[in-house]
Amino acid sequence: xxxxxxxxxxxxxxxxxxxxxxxxxxxxxxxxxxxxxxxxxxxxxxxxxxxxxxxxxxxxxxxxxxxxxxxxxxxxxxxxxxxxxxxxxxxxxxxxxxxxxxxxxxxxxxxxxxxxxxxxxxxxxxxxxxxxxxxxxxxxxxxxxxxxxxxxxxxxxxxxxxxxxxxxxxxxxxxxxxxxxxxxxxxxxxxxxxxxxxxxxxxxxxxxxxxxxxxxxxxxxxxxxxxxxxxxxxxxxxxxxxxxxxxxxxxxxxxxxxxxxxxxxxxxxxxxxxxxxxxxxxxxxxxxxxxxxxxxxxxxxx
Amino acid sequence: xxxxxxxxxxxxxxxxxxxxxxxxxxxxxxxxxxxxxxxxxxxxxxxxxxxxxxxxxxxxxxxxxxxxxxxxxxxxxxxxxxxxxxxxxxxxxxxxxxxxxxxxxxxxxxxxxxxxxxxxxxxxxxxxxxxxxxxxxxxxxxxxxxxxxxxxxxxxxxxxxxxxxxxxxxxxxxxxxxxxxxxxxxxxxxxxxxxxxxxxxxxxxxxxxxxxxxxxxxxxxxxxxxxxxxxxxxxxxxxxxxxxxxxxxxxxxxxxxxxxxxxxxxxxxxxxxxxxxxxxxxxxxxxxxxxxxxxxxxxxxx
Numbered sequence: 001x002x003x004x005x006x007x008x009x010x011x012x013x014x015x016x017x018x019x020x021x022x023x024x025x026x027x028x029x030x031x032x033x034x035x036x037x038x039x040x041x042x043x044x045x046x047x048x049x050x051x052x053x054x055x056x057x058x059x060x061x062x063x064x065x066x067x068x069x070x071x072x073x074x075x076x077x078x079x080x081x082x083x084x085x086x087x088x089x090x091x092x093x094x095x096x097x098x099x100x101x102x103x104x105x106x107x108x109x110x111x112x113x114x115x116x117x118x119x120x121x122x123x124x125x126x127x128x129x130x131x132x133x134x135x136x137x138x139x140x141x142x143x144x145x146x147x148x149x150x151x152x153x154x155x156x157x158x159x160x161x162x163x164x165x166x167x168x169x170x171x172x173x174x175x176x177x178x179x180x181x182x183x184x185x186x187x188x189x190x191x192x193x194x195x196x197x198x199x200x201x202x203x204x205x206x207x208x209x210x211x212x213x214x215x216x217x218x219x220x221x222x223x224x225x226x227x228x229x230x231x232x233x234x235x236x237x238x239x240x241x242x243x244x245x246x247x248x249x250x251x252x253x254x255x256x257x258x259x260x261x262x263x264x265x266x267x268x269x270x271x272x273x274x275x276x277x278x279x280x281x282x283x284x285x286x287x288x289x290x291x292x293x294x295x296x297x298x299x300x301x302x
Numbered sequence: 303x304x305x306x307x308x309x310x311x312x313x314x315x316x317x318x319x320x321x322x323x324x325x326x327x328x329x330x331x332x333x334x335x336x337x338x339x340x341x342x343x344x345x346x347x348x349x350x351x352x353x354x355x356x357x358x359x360x361x362x363x364x365x366x367x368x369x370x371x372x373x374x375x376x377x378x379x380x381x382x383x384x385x386x387x388x389x390x391x392x393x394x395x396x397x398x399x400x401x402x403x404x405x406x407x408x409x410x411x412x413x414x415x416x417x418x419x420x421x422x423x424x425x426x427x428x429x430x431x432x433x434x435x436x437x438x439x440x441x442x443x444x445x446x447x448x449x450x451x452x453x454x455x456x457x458x459x460x461x462x463x464x465x466x467x468x469x470x471x472x473x474x475x476x477x478x479x480x481x482x483x484x485x486x487x488x489x490x491x492x493x494x495x496x497x498x499x500x501x502x503x504x505x506x507x508x509x510x511x512x513x514x515x516x517x518x519x520x521x522x523x524x525x526x527x528x529x530x531x532x533x534x535x536x537x538x539x540x541x542x543x544x545x546x547x548x549x550x551x552x553x554x555x556x557x558x559x560x561x562x563x564x565x566x567x568x569x570x571x572x573x574x575x576x577x578x579x580x581x582x583x584x585x586x587x588x589x590x591x592x593x594x595x596x597x598x599x600x601x602x603x604x
Contacts, residue, residue, distance in 0.1 A: 032459075035464055035467070036459070036464040037467040037468045037470065037471035038467065038471065039463065039464060039467035043459065087424075090420055090421075095415075095416035095417045096417050096420065114397035115397045116467070118392055118398065118420070119463050119466055119467050119470070122388075122389075122392060122423070122427065122463050123459040123463035123467075125427050125428070126454050126455075126458030126459070126461075127454070127459065128454075129450055129454035130451070130454035130458055132450065132454075133447055133451035136444065136447065141443045141444040141446070142443040144443075145435055145438065145447050146443075148434065148446070148447070148450045149432070149435035149446075151431070152429070152430075152432035152434075152435060153432055155424075155428040156425050156428030156429050156432055157334075157337035157338070157341050157345065157428070157429065158337070159428075161421050161425035162337055162338040162339075162341055163338070165339040165340065165341035165418070165421050166338045168339065168417050168418070169339035169340065186338070
């Protein structure tokens, strides 16, 4: 996919490949195997060798759009991925979704036992905040504080954890579209939007750009979940790398169950337009990577 | 217990009572019931109405010793207590210690179910970092970053979570005293020492005071665990507010199993002397509350 706007053509595949490699290297360096009593092994298993790394790419793309501090943005990219990874480890546990397959591999509790999975998740959340707070000569303290502020709110009871609580409570319930949107804004959307805002917080931007990136992040976050719900019924487990058809099996309300498949597809398309419009109004010069990521979210097959 | 040093007598009971009340009020204000789908209720249940609040008191006493920022120290005091509370919630779960009694009440998973307990713990960890990162006009960004840095390291794989992994792996194993000390330095000691260092990070102090407080925090942290091991065999469940005799029942190595009861008591006394000496060498003028807390840790009955 090429997006050209005046100057040099923008090669999405090359941009993604270079940034993905840098993210993988950074994650491998920061999630160390030496943690005591096998904890490092389970943490690395949970994080490395898998995942689309959408959240890190959003952080890096947003940071580039505001010409931000690149040392800070790589730390933020990895931190948000660690929060995502820990949430998957805990979410897969028997007392939650009880899933055995993730990213094409056995889930962490299947491989290492429930106690180790619980601890690995806990330690990954702490490590996220550790990554955001190196010594101040590496990243300015003001950026460190902003990044921790954004991530803590997006991960906690007003964000991802709160959304998961609604998700738990909604099994077998009939939700309307507004309730479903609210659940997903918290459960998935908060961390995806936070990725964009963390990237932006690595630089400086005016109120207009800030508002535009918040709208972009919210649209991409919601689109991700709508497409997730679509893929849960249209793709197979091998393509997804996780168990397909789980939502219906667990009687969970989804966009497909509430809107139907066609209207869900239309809605994903509308959210892509919202994201594109927000970037166009942002006043930021370099938004091609952000645009390409939004398109990738909506057009993905797994 | 009064400690007088020249000027006004220091009334430990009055100091503790006033600070405990402030901590309880702050925790009740910050751990809000409005979190979605009952998550607020389980989070409040895990945190409020119980606990000695030793970690918050250490934060506040250390901050007073360095004449630090009191808004920052109250946030730090509550943040470290949230980390402690979340660790208890997860530690009590069936896949870990499988305990039903904590602070004289049913444990969180018994009361709210395992999934909610898992989420409540996760959300409490995030909330800890949220408390540390208010808008910068309330607490300077440099202090926010320092506090997050200290807490993330103490909570994570090089601290509490790492210690719990060693604890898990050590069940039924014969540890020697050095291995036991290393486990407890991480599992319990890291967060207790961190409490002291976070209080100190709310102000400014020279290298000598900084080193002295680190020694004090390490000694108090280890003493706490030695006394915990003693009380597990000498006190009853009602006095402890948690199940007594669990360590022997679970075949966990403890100071009592490794050193015996009398040498464990002697060791706790030695650690109190270490803590007292460190304060005496710190060059800090106002260390009476820190001294009183060290005495309380060693002389406690529950």
